Amino acid sequence: MKFVDECEIKVVAGNGGNGAIAFRREKFVPFGGPSGGNGGAGGDVILIGDGGLSTLLDLTYAHKLEAERGEHGQGKDCFGKAGEDLIVRVPIGTRAIDLATNEPVGEVLEHGQKLVVARGGAGGRGNMNFATPFDRAPRRAEPGMPGEQRKLRLELVVLADVGLLGFPNVGKSTLIRSVSRARPKVADYPFTTLHPHLGIVSVGGMHDGTSFAMADIPGLIPGASDGAGLGIRFLKHLERTRVLVHLITLDPDPERDPFADYKALRKELESFDPGLAQRPEIVAVSKCDLPDVQEAFPKLRTKFRRKGIELRQLSAATGEGCKDLVEELAGMVQRLRAGLPPEPDDTPRAAARTKKKPRA
Numbered sequence: 001m002k003f004v005d006e007c008e009i010k011v012v013a014g015n016g017g018n019g020a021i022a023f024r025r026e027k028f029v030p031f032g033g034p035s036g037g038n039g040g041a042g043g044d045v046i047l048i049g050d051g052g053l054s055t056l057l058d059l060t061y062a063h064k065l066e067a068e069r070g071e072h073g074q075g076k077d078c079f080g081k082a083g084e085d086l087i088v089r090v091p092i093g094t095r096a097i098d099l100a101t102n103e104p105v106g107e108v109l110e111h112g113q114k115l116v117v118a119r120g121g122a123g124g125r126g127n128m129n130f131a132t133p134f135d136r137a138p139r140r141a142e143p144g145m146p147g148e149q150r151k152l153r154l155e156l157v158v159l160a161d162v163g164l165l166g167f168p169n170v171g172k173s174t175l176i177r178s179v180s181r182a183r184p185k186v187a188d189y190p191f192t193t194l195h196p197h198l199g200i201v202s203v204g205g206m207h208d209g210t211s212f213a214m215a216d217i218p219g220l221i222p223g224a225s226d227g228a229g230l231g232i233r234f235l236k237h238l239e240r241t242r243v244l245v246h247l248i249t250l251d252p253d254p255e256r257d258p259f260a261d262y263k264a265l266r267k268e269l270e271s272f273d274p275g276l277a278q279r280p281e282i283v284a285v286s287k288c289d290l291p292d293v294q295e296a297f298p299k300l301r302t303k304f305r306r307k308g309i310e311l312r313q314l315s316a317a318t319g320e321g322c323k324d325l326v327e328e329l330a331g332m333v334q335r336l337r338a339g340l341p342p343e344p345d346d347t348p349r350a351a352a353r354t355k356k357k358p359r360a
Contacts, residue, residue: 004057005156005237008099014042014069014083016121016144019129022075023137034138035077036127040070042120042147043083047096050089051111056156059090067118070144073126083120093159093240099151109159117152121145158237160215161333162201165238166247167261171286174316175247176216179326203330212333215241235272242336243329244269244281250293258285258296259303280332280342282312284325289315 017039024032045067065088071080096105096117106115124142131138164172180199203210217237238244246265248258262283270277285300287293297313304311314321335342 007056007060010064011045011118012066012149013118013120013147014067016042016123017070017072017080018143019124019126019141020073021127021141034127037073037079039073039123039144040080040082041123042070043067043085045086045118047090047115049092049108049113053091070123093157095155097153118148121147158215161212162214162243163238163241165217170247170249172216178316210330246283247286249286284312288313289318
């Protein structure tokens with residue numbers, strides 16, 4: 001199925017029905033009072049979270065979503081029927097933004113959660129509501145109120161506890177395949193992954209019974225925070241993650257350096273959202289089954305330690321380091337779910353903030 005994480009739609013709530021002007025006309029009742037009923041309320045347009053959906057594809061073809069209008073009031077004290085609400089099912093993690101004001105309308109973060117994006121108009125009152133001792137035969141009624149109309153931009157932001165990020169072709173898709181049942185495409189060329197993949201990781205050992213969601217974010221490149229390589233559309237999927245895993249590795253390009261890649265990724269995070277750069281993180285060297293990566297790892301570990309970063313090594317192909325990584329992530333996610341602060345070693349420490357104590 002094609003993955004669509006953004007679309008624009010127009011939502012139109014139902015108008016309220018008009019109130020009626022009517023009088024009782026019965027035998028032997030020459031001066032029947034007013035009997036005009038109220039109009040029915042218009043239906044709302046409601047978004048509801050559906051855990052079985054993973055794309056906004058269906059809504060890209062529905063340019064206008066309109067709820068039912070309320071029926072008009074009638075004589076004999078008959079009220080108009082309220083219009084039916086229009087229920088629109090959306091993936092969990094969908095955010096609605098008003099295009100006119102660019103203000104958020106709300107988010108759908110749970111299965112079954114409802115979000116009213118356009119409210120129906122109220123029904124008008126019939127003339128039976130305006131009778132007074134001084135005016136026993138009022139000839140006035142209220143029209144129904146119009147329903148809300150607005151243009152929305154719907155954005156799907158993946159809900160995940162852990163976000164995998166790195167340059168293209170560093171092994172993110174291979175890692176998520178090895179630790180979960182997600183099956184993203186894996187190939188030896190950049191930008192194999194063109195949309196996020198979500199995998200559920202079940203943990204054994206000391207964290208037996210714990211599971212967390214891991215998102216494979218498409219490869220980022222320098223300038224991603226400005227939109228290079230669809231970077232903004234990719235970076236937004238990190239907004240709701242609790243922990244970030246930076247994957248680095250040796251690249252065939254001699255001008256690429258793993259430490260420089262890490263710094264470039266952090267720069268893009270800070271440019272897009274400074275809060276993302278402060279999330280707890282793990283930095284790991286992937287593809288450690290390759291001889292050249294094994295040979296370079298000791299020097300890389302020393303280089304990262306000088307900046308206060310403990311480097312992990314793993315190989316998704318052989319499974320080396322994957323179990324330890326999963327258990328460490330499970331512990332971090334458990335703490336953060338419980339509202340506890342992250343461990344000091346999990347907090348990013350940029351070189352600019354690493355200060356040496358002055359000698360006595």
